[in-house]
Amino acid sequence: MTDDQTTQIPTLDLNQLNVLSVLGRGGRGVVFLIRSNGELLALKTILKPDCGEFKQVKLEQEVLRLMQHPLLPKLRGFVSTDNIVGYAIDYCPGGDLNQLQKKQTDRMFSDDVIRFYASELVIALEYLHGLGIVYRDLKPENVMIQENGHIMLIDFDLSTKPSTKIPKSDSQTPQTTPFLNSDLNNTNRIHPESVYNSESHSVSKSNSFVGTEEYIAPEMLTGTGHDFSIDWWCYGVVLHEMLYGKTPFKGVNRKETFKNILSKSPELVGEPTALRDLIGKLLVKDPKRRLTVAEIKGHDFFTGVDWEGILYVVRPPFVPAPLDEEQGMDVNKIDVEAFVQGVFKVNDDVQEVEEFTKF
Incomplete structure (x- = not known):
């Protein structure tokens, strides 16, 4: 700089x-x-x-x-x-997406409203990934509504920019994740403990243990390292919450929530739709099988979306007073x-x- x-x-x-x-x-x-x-x-x-x-x-x-x-x-x-x-x-x-959803009938968004906000989230995450930034804290509370009705993604204190450097020795291999190794204190936000670099395609993976518990991806819990695909897991959780009014893996306590993330399939109640299909393909435990940004943008749920023009929509679903x-x-x-x-x-x-x- x-x-x-x-x-x-x-x-x-x-x-x-x-x-x-x-x-x-x-x-x-x-x-x-x-x-x-x-x-x-x-x-x-x-x-x-x-x-x-x-x-x-x-x-x-x-x-x-x-x-x-x-x-x-x-x-x-x-x-x-x-x-x-x-x-x-x-x-x-305009407050955040969570606050806006609570104001909706039955506290749920329509598919059309979800499509608008989901499209803008794809654009924002794609831009961050293009800068080499893994966001790692996507949730409705971090999606704000601007004066013009378009979203603004905020709060980057858990973001990381993976290095392409390869570890020199096995001594840099991470230890078992704290969730599997010891008890965690009872807070909703989990902050970084360590970061290591390992060869993973064109970028390294991070092993820091961060995020908000209901949105944490399986690879973060298992300590196998994570990269950009972790944001698409969180994106799937957010879409589920926008559709059903709740996250898919929440348990009675943190331990049960983490167990559900690792082993439970999301319950996509209702008739098959393009949105439910998209959520199911995002909430895949194996990050290598999770949808990429190109596959997300090409999914049937986004048929007809003008990816170049959506940022210029004059009347988004909600424009604050x-x-x-x-x-x-x-x-x-x-x-x-x-x-x-x-x-x-x-x-x-x-x-x-x-x-x-x-x-």
Whole structure:
């Protein structure tokens, strides 16, 4: 990355920002709605002393720098003080796909609505894969609705960019996955523990154990390594959730959920349709037999989709109403640093970072 690319991302002065509201909070971070130079942005912040999370934020910033796409966020600025660090991205007033689905009749989308959002997800993931990025955290809460009604994929702190380097010795072979080797604490978000490189076609596989439990792919649980195909497993889970209003492998606890992911076939209730066929071909345990992006785009469910023109659809299924900045907002009365410190000073002993509440 050149110095010119670096200087294009401004440093934001907290004292000069209009802080409109708190959008969400998680185990170590808070997301604020801010106005900067006339633009509404989402500012994601964490406590600076948390070195592990600081590294994740820096990695996420580097991923955001690479992206120039209408379905993906742009990095709008950095924040760094003695106490916090964070970054600002585009704000999406339509909420996330999970929130939108809950507003639907019977909390389920029609096939036509699913086709629109599913098509845009394919485009976004294809673009990321073209940059060499494995997303690894696809779920409805990470699919935001922009002001124009099109989606925006967010939250890249679990993303990775596999190396093509081959291990020098067997000592780099990963150990058994933590799920099979020991008990995991009771959090929904699983964060990286280790990464290794192994020869796998043109890219290496990662063995980090990350994700949200209901969406984790079988190859991540078995510790055999994973690559871009892991995103298409998560994509299949999301399509299932959009169709049925629930994920396909959820058990009464984490252990049962993981057991179902490894051994249970998805229940595709109802008459055979192209959408159910697509979901079944995505939720295949063996990643080598899972559909590729070309096969997904050529599937019968997407017959008639204009892959070049869908980004220019003027009236998507849902277009959010304009934001009323006067309602429920305490402009400039929120001290960002004090707020973040106040929220998390009681959580200093927390070892795992919980999932951000999406904005």
